[in-house]
Amino acid sequence: MRGYRSALLLVLVFWSAASCSPVAKGEAVDMGSTEDEGTEVIAGDSTADAAEDITADTEDITTDAGDCTADTEDITTDTGDITTDAEDITADAGDIIVDIVEDGSALTCRDGDPIEGQPSLALEPGYSGTLPGLTDIDFLPGDDRIIFVTAQHEGKVLIIENGQLRDTPFLDISDKISGGPEQGLLGLAFHPKFPTDRRFFVHYTDLDGSIHISAFAVPDSLPLTADTMSEQTLLVITKPQANHNGGGLRFGPDGFLYISTGDGGGGGDAHGEIGNAQNRQVLLGKILRIDVNGASADKPYAIPTSNPYLSDPLALPEIFHWGLRNPWRFSFDRMTGDMWISDVGQDSWEEMDFAGSGQTGLNFGWRCKEGFSPYVNDAHCAQEKLVDPVFVKQTDGPEGFCSIVVGYMYRGCRMPGYHGTVFYGDWCSEQLRAFDWSGSSFSNDRQITAVTLSHLSSWAEDQQGELWLVTTDGAIFKLVPAE
Numbered sequence: 153m154r155g156y157r158s159a160l161l162l163v164l165v166f167w168s169a170a171s172c173s174p175v176a177k178g179e180a181v182d183m184g185s186t187e188d189e190g191t192e193v194i195a196g197d198s199t200a201d202a203a204e205d206i207t208a209d210t211e212d213i214t215t216d217a218g219d220c221t222a223d224t225e226d227i228t229t230d231t232g233d234i235t236t237d238a239e240d241i242t243a244d245a246g247d248i249i250v251d252i253v254e255d256g257s258a259l260t261c262r263d264g265d266p267i268e269g270q271p272s273l274a275l276e277p278g279y280s281g282t283l284p285g286l287t288d289i290d291f292l293p294g295d296d297r298i299i300f301v302t303a304q305h306e307g308k309v310l311i312i313e314n315g316q317l318r319d320t321p322f323l324d325i326s327d328k329i330s331g332g333p334e335q336g337l338l339g340l341a342f343h344p345k346f347p348t349d350r351r352f353f354v355h356y357t358d359l360d361g362s363i364h365i366s367a368f369a370v371p372d373s374l375p376l377t378a379d380t381m382s383e384q385t386l387l388v389i390t391k392p393q394a395n396h397n398g399g400g401l402r403f404g405p406d407g408f409l410y411i412s413t414g415d416g417g418g419g420g421d422a423h424g425e426i427g428n429a430q431n432r433q434v435l436l437g438k439i440l441r442i443d444v445n446g447a448s449a450d451k452p453y454a455i456p457t458s459n460p461y462l463s464d465p466l467a468l469p470e471i472f473h474w475g476l477r478n479p480w481r482f483s484f485d486r487m488t489g490d491m492w493i494s495d496v497g498q499d500s501w502e503e504m505d506f507a508g509s510g511q512t513g514l515n516f517g518w519r520c521k522e523g524f525s526p527y528v529n530d531a532h533c534a535q536e537k538l539v540d541p542v543f544v545k546q547t548d549g550p551e552g553f554c555s556i557v558v559g560y561m562y563r564g565c566r567m568p569g570y571h572g573t574v575f576y577g578d579w580c581s582e583q584l585r586a587f588d589w590s591g592s593s594f595s596n597d598r599q600i601t602a603v604t605l606s607h608l609s610s611w612a613e614d615q616q617g618e619l620w621l622v623t624t625d626g627a628i629f630k631l632v633p634a635e
């Protein structure tokens with residue numbers, strides 16, 4: 153608890169200065185590397201009177217706001233949820249302020265001072281027991297104490313608090329999900345204004361096999377239990393096949409909800425004349441963007457006015473990017489707003505896609521191309537402007553990739569030497585990898601040696617920008633400097 157209080161205090165102290173923004177055991181989430189069902193790749197409160205006591209002179213505190221800067225909009229501390237002893241906080245605050253003033257230069261991250269350079273890395277378990285297959289991970293905005301993970305085939309959001317699994321799940325929708333290898337509960341995201349807005353969102357495949365995006369409410373009286381009866385369905389996207397459901401669900405720095413969907417399944421996106429991913433009149437094979445803070449006449453959400461196809465009669469207005477096969481995971485660079493998308497390949501190429509902040513309506517190529525290689529040559533493809541990936545990894549190549557899983561551009565507090573480095577992995581490969589990004593080109597793609605893992609499924613960034621990951625084997629890890 154002391155660590156947490158320290159973190160909270162740091163948040164309070166740096167409130168104005170900073171921007172420290174961050175498939176089933178034995179079963180596979182098939183993220184859809186190949187079409188065959190038999191081919192099971194995966195992947196397929198603090199009573200914050202204390203705050204008033206914390207009168208830090210921020211001018212005395214010289215920090216690098218760029219290294220660890222809190223997005224003040226993201227920091228919504230819930231004084232109701234955080235039950236701590238205000239007297240303890242006051243005492244801690246005194247200690248921390250003294251430390252900072254005495255040190256004069258170093259920002260103290262939650263787990264210690266920042267480390268220079270690029271230290272060797274290790275994976276620190278976030279839970280020591282056995283969990284069911286996990287597909288996604290998230291934290292309460294402004295509160296890192298508690299880890300929320302999605303158990304794919306159990307249809308539950310589980311809570312890890314202080315390293316312990318809570319007996320009661322946060323959410324149980326086991327009676328609403330379908331159970332195929334790529335199906336189930338696939339993604340979650342808390343409203344960025346939580347707990348002011350007490351909603352969280354899930355991405356699952358429903359009993360009809362459709363992609364289902366819903367909001368659930370968290371009652372004031374039960375801060376760690378969602379109200380199962382509160383479900384508000386935002387989107388239901390019917391699908392021709394069971395695989396390729398996408399599964400990504402993240403709020404962008406713009407406050408809008410982004411959703412990734414697969415091409416509908418099967419192999420080669422053999423849907424209709426041009427395939428689903430190239431067809432802007434369907435929501436499959438896309439990155440969607442909606443405004444959950446608004447509503448329109450016929451939808452429980454609004455379309456952001458800057459969406460690229462708002463007024464295009466040939467396209468659906470939710471579409472933000474398109475031409476994707478099964479973009480299982482995507483993420484945002486909290487500093488720049490750039491977007492990283494990993495698109496699981498058909499038979500040959502796993503690809504890393506990039507969309508700069510402000511770019512909209514990018515066609516990432518599938519099924520016209522798989523990676524850099526032509527896949528289908530038709531009249532439609534010939535007229536489209538296709539955006540190539542940043543790089544590709546050979547499917548079943550020497551690095552063992554089969555279903556690529558992008559992580560995050562590291563913007564964390566503890567290891568500023570890694571700022572500018574994107575971490576990623578793959579469901580089949582045991583490698584954890586990273587590359588450097590200049591803003592327009594990548595370099596130094598390398599394996600993080602001394603770290604191996606099995607069946608990586610998703611990543612998350614905590615408040616301090618430290619990276620966490622989960623696996624369909626049921627493990628939770630934090631990426632940390634090696635001892």
Ligand SMILES: [Ca+2]
Binds near residue numbers: 475
């Ligand atoms: Ca592509």
